[in-house]
Amino acid sequence: MHDLLGPAEIRELAAALGVRPTKQRGQNFVIDANTVRRIVRTAGVRPDDVVVEVGPGLGSLTLALLEAADRVVAVEIDDVLASALPATIAARMPQRAERFALVHSDAMQVTELPGPAPTALVANLPYNVAVPVLLTMLERFPSIERTLVMVQAEVADRLAARPGNKVYGVPSVKACWYADVKRAGSIGRNVFWPAPNVDSGLVSLVRRSEPIKTSASKAEVFAVVDAAFAQRRKTLRAALAGWAGSAPAAEAALVAAGVSPQARGESLTVEEFARIAENKGAAA
Structure with a gap:
């Protein structure tokens, strides 16, 4: 058993680093060794995994x-944290230090990672950028098969929501484009x-073994999703009028996709959004 960080060490x-956690970067450091072990266990990390972690903080x-x-x-985006992390790893787990790599960057800007392709993403994501970071990593690194992220509880609920749930929305549909998504547990406040x-x-995402079958591109499908939820109270006929060019054009696309023009975005599956995208211009 190795020497993990506890409250006093954190x-x-x-x-020593002069670090004060900032709200601006959504920094809340986990100070409980049992919690981090639980996260690793829940993530199903295997001995052959190459794990990418976003926002490692103090380690x-x-x-x-x-x-x-x-x-x-x-x-890691933070200059001080990024410069200190390799030394922490070397001091506490010297025999594994060569298996660690640091990328000092904003996760939203990272397009490649050193070494073998990552197979898993496990992270305590900064709350203010959790959804865009998650979706960006899934998009850019298709080799990531399994993901477990810790996020604000309401964001976790939103990501894992199913059609018809009142918190089902853009994050739910877009996450579902890439993966099977489910809630994987709760974390109390006192471990931070x-x-x-x-x-x-905790949210678990297991990448779909087969991508969603559609002739529409991801960008085309996501454009429908964004339009459908931009005005949640409207029917899809009204909400998609701008996207389709007019309300009658939106209705034609919906009918061609087998979706009621009177339905609302929160009742649709990602596959139904894909069918709507395929049928843009159906009235022409």
Whole structure:
């Protein structure tokens, strides 16, 4: 069993670096070793996995991932945290240090990662950018088969929501384009420093073995999704009028896709959105 970071070590490390967690970057450091081990276990990390971690912070989860995976690549935007992390790994897990790589960058800007292609994404995502970072990583790194992210509880609910659920929306549909998504647990506030004002949730995403069958591109399907939820209270005939060019054109696309023009976005599956995208211009 390796030496993971506990509350005292996290605070000592932060003090030595002059680090004060910032709201601007959504930083809340996990200070409980049992929690990071639970995350690794829930993620199903395997000995041959190449795990990418976004926002490693002071390294609590990074160390737990290194215990279980073949390699860990951590993406960190913060200058001070990025410069300190390799030394923390070397000091606490020297025998695994060569299996760790750091990318000092904004995750939204990363287009390639060092070493073998990642097979898993495991991260305590900064709450303010969780959804865009998650969707960007799934898009750019198709080799990622399994994902487990810790996010704000309501974001977790939204990501895992099914059609008809009141929180089902753009994140739910877009995540479902890539993966089978489900809630994978809850995390209390007391395992963080500083303790956030919200509860956290774990979301598991297992990439679809077969992409959704559609002749429409992802961009075309996502354009329909964005339009459908931009005005949630409207029927799809009205909500998609701008996207289709007019309400009658939207109605024609919906009818051709086998979707009621009176339906609302929150009742549709990702496959139905794809069919609507395929039938744009059906009235022509």
